[in-house]
Amino acid sequence: MRRVATDLGAGAMSLYRHVTDRDDLLVGMMDQVAVGIEPPTEQMDDCEEIVAILMTLHHAFRQDPWIVHVLLFEGRGSLKIFPLIDRLFAALLRSGCTQEQALDHYGLLMHYAYGESLSFQTKDQRRMMQSAWSDDALAEFPAIMAVREEAQAWAYDEFGRNIRRLVANI
Numbered sequence: 001m002r003r004v005a006t007d008l009g010a011g012a013m014s015l016y017r018h019v020t021d022r023d024d025l026l027v028g029m030m031d032q033v034a035v036g037i038e039p040p041t042e043q044m045d046d047c048e049e050i051v052a053i054l055m056t057l058h059h060a061f062r063q064d065p066w067i068v069h070v071l072l073f074e075g076r077g078s079l080k081i082f083p084l085i086d087r088l089f090a091a092l093l094r095s096g097c098t099q100e101q102a103l104d105h106y107g108l109l110m111h112y113a114y115g116e117s118l119s120f121q122t123k124d125q126r127r128m129m130q131s132a133w134s135d136d137a138l139a140e141f142p143a144i145m146a147v148r149e150e151a152q153a154w155a156y157d158e159f160g161r162n163i164r165r166l167v168a169n170i
């Protein structure tokens with residue numbers, strides 16, 4: 001709270017006039033992001049509806065990467081995103097999923113979205129570390145050597161293609 005106050009040019013106690021504690025501040029920040037998310041146009045096809053919603057969430061995670069950290073590591077969220085999540089569950093249920101399957105698929109899809117977002121955030125550090133590995137060090141791993149050149153060109157923007165592959169298996 002002190003750091004936030006300093007960044008805002010205010011005293012820490014001034015913040016407490018607006019928020020009760022750090023959790024209240026985080027939820028308020030997430031509420032602001034959720035309210036700013038433009039919901040995708042409703043799709044007639046349930047699979048396309050699921051993809052559109054996940055692409056929208058993915059875009060929000062890329063715009064405000066701290067959200068994934070708060071969701072995963074702080075366990076905080078915003079009720080203001082529930083209309084979009086409700087649409088996601090509705091599409092899963094309409095597509096023939098049982099309630100249990102809808103929960104399972106939701107977990108899989110969201111874990112992929114979270115993981116991809118975290119991976120994207122650290123891609124530059126990983127690429128730098130991996131580029132230091134010599135051919136000699138990797139020589140005893142022929143499958144890795146076979147895909148190494150392709151991996152160096154890999155775009156890290158495969159979310160849309162991969163989420164479609166996951167949704168196709170629902």
